[in-house]
Amino acid sequence: xxxxxxxxxxxxxxxxxxxxxxxxxxxxxxxxxxxxxxxxxxxxxxxxxxxxxxxxxxxxxxxxxxxxxxxxxxxxxxxxxxxxxxxxxxxxxxxxxxxxxxxxxxxxxxxxxxxxxxxxxxxxxxxxxxxxxxxxxxxxxxxxxxxxxxxxxxxxxxxxxxxxxxxxxxxxxxxxxxxxxxxxxxxxxxxxxxxxxxxxxxxxxxxxxxxxxxxxxxxxx
Amino acid sequence: xxxxxxxxxxxxxxxxxxxxxxxxxxxxxxxxxxxxxxxxxxxxxxxxxxxxxxxxxxxxxxxxxxxxxxxxxxxxxxxxxxxxxxxxxxxxxxxxxxxxxxxxxxxxxxxxxxxxxxxxxxxxxxxxxxxxxxxxxxxxxxxxxxxxxxxxxxxxxxxxxxxxxxxxxxxxxxxxxxxxxxxxxxxxxxxxxxxxxxxxxxxxxxxxxxxxxxxxxxxxx
Numbered sequence: 001x002x003x004x005x006x007x008x009x010x011x012x013x014x015x016x017x018x019x020x021x022x023x024x025x026x027x028x029x030x031x032x033x034x035x036x037x038x039x040x041x042x043x044x045x046x047x048x049x050x051x052x053x054x055x056x057x058x059x060x061x062x063x064x065x066x067x068x069x070x071x072x073x074x075x076x077x078x079x080x081x082x083x084x085x086x087x088x089x090x091x092x093x094x095x096x097x098x099x100x101x102x103x104x105x106x107x108x109x110x111x112x113x114x115x116x117x118x119x120x121x122x123x124x125x126x127x128x129x130x131x132x133x134x135x136x137x138x139x140x141x142x143x144x145x146x147x148x149x150x151x152x153x154x155x156x157x158x159x160x161x162x163x164x165x166x167x168x169x170x171x172x173x174x175x176x177x178x179x180x181x182x183x184x185x186x187x188x189x190x191x192x193x194x195x196x197x198x199x200x201x202x203x204x205x206x207x208x209x210x211x212x213x214x215x216x217x218x219x220x221x
Numbered sequence: 222x223x224x225x226x227x228x229x230x231x232x233x234x235x236x237x238x239x240x241x242x243x244x245x246x247x248x249x250x251x252x253x254x255x256x257x258x259x260x261x262x263x264x265x266x267x268x269x270x271x272x273x274x275x276x277x278x279x280x281x282x283x284x285x286x287x288x289x290x291x292x293x294x295x296x297x298x299x300x301x302x303x304x305x306x307x308x309x310x311x312x313x314x315x316x317x318x319x320x321x322x323x324x325x326x327x328x329x330x331x332x333x334x335x336x337x338x339x340x341x342x343x344x345x346x347x348x349x350x351x352x353x354x355x356x357x358x359x360x361x362x363x364x365x366x367x368x369x370x371x372x373x374x375x376x377x378x379x380x381x382x383x384x385x386x387x388x389x390x391x392x393x394x395x396x397x398x399x400x401x402x403x404x405x406x407x408x409x410x411x412x413x414x415x416x417x418x419x420x421x422x423x424x425x426x427x428x429x430x431x432x433x434x435x436x437x438x439x440x441x442x
Contacts, residue, residue: 025421026403026420026421026422033280033281034273034280034281034284036281037269037273037281037284037285038269038270038273040269041262041265041266041269041270042266042269044262044265044266045262045263045265045266045345048258048259048261048262048263049259049262049340052255052258052259059254059255060254060255060257060258063255063258064258092401092403092422093397093401094396094397094401094402094403094422095403097396097397097403098396098397098403119270123346124266124345124346125344125345175315175318175319176314176315176318176319177314180313180314180315181315182247182313182315182316182319191414192414193412193413193414199247200246201247201313201315
């Protein structure tokens with residue numbers, strides 16, 4: 001564990017917290033699931049705050065997309081592997097035999113739990129410093145150009161890649177006078193049984209807003 | 222705005238932040254969407270931390286469910302109405318005419334944006350204090366008994382209420398020796414095209430874990 005603390009560049013005041021964060025539920029009743037819950041929320045805020053301050057030109061939907069890539073199972077397990085978390089993880093016998101220590105989901109959960117442990121051990125700002133350290137390489141690789149595509153384009157690309165049908169946009173409400181109209185548009189993905197509304201001052205902006213909402217729904221699935 | 226600051230029990234160092242938080246996108250290019258993004262993440266962590274510390278017996282899935290109720294559109298707009306945020310909101314003409322200042326989605330977004338503004342104005346711990354103040358009544362009403370139902374029961378109740386078919390649980394993997402077996406179960410909602418895996422030391426615990434994962438997917442939609 002000293003080795004892991006060294007890689008984190010952080011020494012726990014209460015090392016039991018780190019131990020708990022590294023304990024998978026297959027190991028026993030005291031495990032990292034509650035810390036993972038807390039760490040997931042802390043990590044989301046740390047990354048949100050980083051994106052908010054670093055990329056003032058990204059809009060909400062763009063920041064949401066960038067963050068999703070950083071904190072999904074792939075992103076988390078990549079950071080976890082950099083830290084060699086697998087070699088410290090405590091698993092039940094069944095999980096050990098089936099290679100659980102290298103499984104992305106287990107590594108990702110443990111990394112989130114470590115963030116939760118850091119937060120409890122020394123507060124939000126200190127946890128933030130450690131997390132930005134462990135993520136520094138990945139954060140430096142973010143190209144805001146890549147994410148600035150509009151939502152309708154992104155949704156279309158996503159659906160085409162998955163071989164789903166394209167969305168249908170329906171105007172469901174138009175109000176206001178000619179020079180300041182207000183549009184509400186429904187974006188429907190029939191096959192996925194997903195739909196969401198967006199509103200805007202033009203049909204086009206309302207469609208973009210609706211596509212953005214649908215992307216949010218899809219990305220959290 | 223002095224009135225709102227009074228209700229929040231907080232005075233902004235930079236009042237422009239509060240103004241931005243109260244400005245809906247229909248009003249103009251400078252609006253509360255980015256602050257809403259940041260505030261959503263800050264609020265999630267504040268509530269997660271509160272639940273983590275206040276209810277040591279709640280498991281991860283239970284804390285997730287309680288939080289979802291507190292920070293969904295209903296919960297947020299309830300708090301926003303207590304603070305009378307609607308009377309301070311800045312909307313474009315179209316939204317004003319259609320009663321936007323009382324719309325739950327607009328109030329909820331503005332409240333999240335205010336949390337983001339608080340966080341920027343004076344850091345996480347101060348924002349936390351203000352948020353726990355505005356949520357105090359609702360937080361005191363949480364009954365952990367209500368949320369301690371098991372995941373399979375909750376999933377079933379949810380699906381029945383929506384008139385969907387019940388989930389199918391399939392064991393997809395069994396490994397390990399007789400006294401320490403490891404089960405992986407798939408929980409499938411055919412109609413909703415949602416499925417997720419869970420694992421555990423028994424078929425039953427793996428089913429619960431799979432139901433918990435499916436609930437997470439559904440609750441974030």
